[in-house]
Amino acid sequence: MLRTQRLGRALQILKETTSTNMEAACLAQLGVEHGTVIVAEHQTAGKGRLGRAWYSPAGGNLYCSVILRATAPPEQPPKGLSWVPLASAVAAARAVHTITGLLSTLKWPNDLLVGHRKLGGLLCESGVAGRQNLYVVIGLGLNVNVRREAFPADLQNVATSLASELGRSVDRAALLASFLYELEPRVNPLLAGLTVKSSDLLHEYSSLCSTLGRRVRVSLADGATVEGLAHSIALNGSLCIVEGDGKAGKLVEVQAGDVTHLR
Numbered sequence: 001m002l003r004t005q006r007l008g009r010a011l012q013i014l015k016e017t018t019s020t021n022m023e024a025a026c027l028a029q030l031g032v033e034h035g036t037v038i039v040a041e042h043q044t045a046g047k048g049r050l051g052r053a054w055y056s057p058a059g060g061n062l063y064c065s066v067i068l069r070a071t072a073p074p075e076q077p078p079k080g081l082s083w084v085p086l087a088s089a090v091a092a093a094r095a096v097h098t099i100t101g102l103l104s105t106l107k108w109p110n111d112l113l114v115g116h117r118k119l120g121g122l123l124c125e126s127g128v129a130g131r132q133n134l135y136v137v138i139g140l141g142l143n144v145n146v147r148r149e150a151f152p153a154d155l156q157n158v159a160t161s162l163a164s165e166l167g168r169s170v171d172r173a174a175l176l177a178s179f180l181y182e183l184e185p186r187v188n189p190l191l192a193g194l195t196v197k198s199s200d201l202l203h204e205y206s207s208l209c210s211t212l213g214r215r216v217r218v219s220l221a222d223g224a225t226v227e228g229l230a231h232s233i234a235l236n237g238s239l240c241i242v243e244g245d246g247k248a249g250k251l252v253e254v255q256a257g258d259v260t261h262l263r
């Protein structure tokens with residue numbers, strides 16, 4: 001049952017689309033209301049982070065996108081906007097736990113893991129509709145009822161699904177409703193311009209984040225890599241890494257990148 005104020009009150013369910021994020025961006029341009037959600041049974045061109053594809057077969061996974069509208073003008077985006085992907089990941093992990101009892105962790109910035117395997121991920125994209133309206137699309141892909149054995153060979157060792165972890169199928173509508181319920185109170189303050197100081201969200205994210213305290217390698221967009229000990233999450237959501245062996249190295253803040261957990 002939907003228990004939100006606005007998220008998911010307008011809902012479109014599609015049998016097939018290229019990508020719910022692309023669909024959502026088009027709808028945002030057309031002016032649909034804040035909180036509109038697009039769900040698809042199958043994506044033919046599902047998008048992952050960093051230009052990757054998202055494996056999106058029909059038959060039981062969750063592919064959804066939520067359109068958020070910010071009231072601030074695009075040239076002055078809300079200060080907490082960089083936290084939307086991290087807040088969304090917390091909401092997804094909470095929903096998985098509420099509906100299934102399974103504890104997942106977060107690989108910075110917003111991969112859901114069970115052990116070392118990826119259960120789901122989020123792709124957040126922003127744009128401007130018309131001249132004035134800043135919007136954010138939160139796209140969640142969660143492997144729900146497609147079993148690991150059915151994944152392509154290259155994903156079988158690195159990905160998992162709820163059905164594979166639990167040995168039973170899981171109600172996708174309940175997961176979606178729970179995700180939206182967890183998401184709304186976490187993103188509303190961010191859209192309203194509040195910043196993440198030493199807030200609950202920072203603590204909540206940090207306690208779910210299995211990247212912290214580990215040795216990591218991060219590939220950056222320019223091809224460079226940073227290697228060291230993942231130390232903490234900065235107030236803007238960046239990952240703080242102590243370079244080298246993690247004792248007396250330089251502290252580097254990474255805003256975006258592809259993290260590998262080492263050892």
Ligand code: BTN
Binds near residue numbers: 122
């Ligand atoms: C990642 O690379 O981990 C992010 C994956 C995000 C996939 C979801 S599925 C629903 C939405 N539509 C897309 O095309 N991508 C996101």
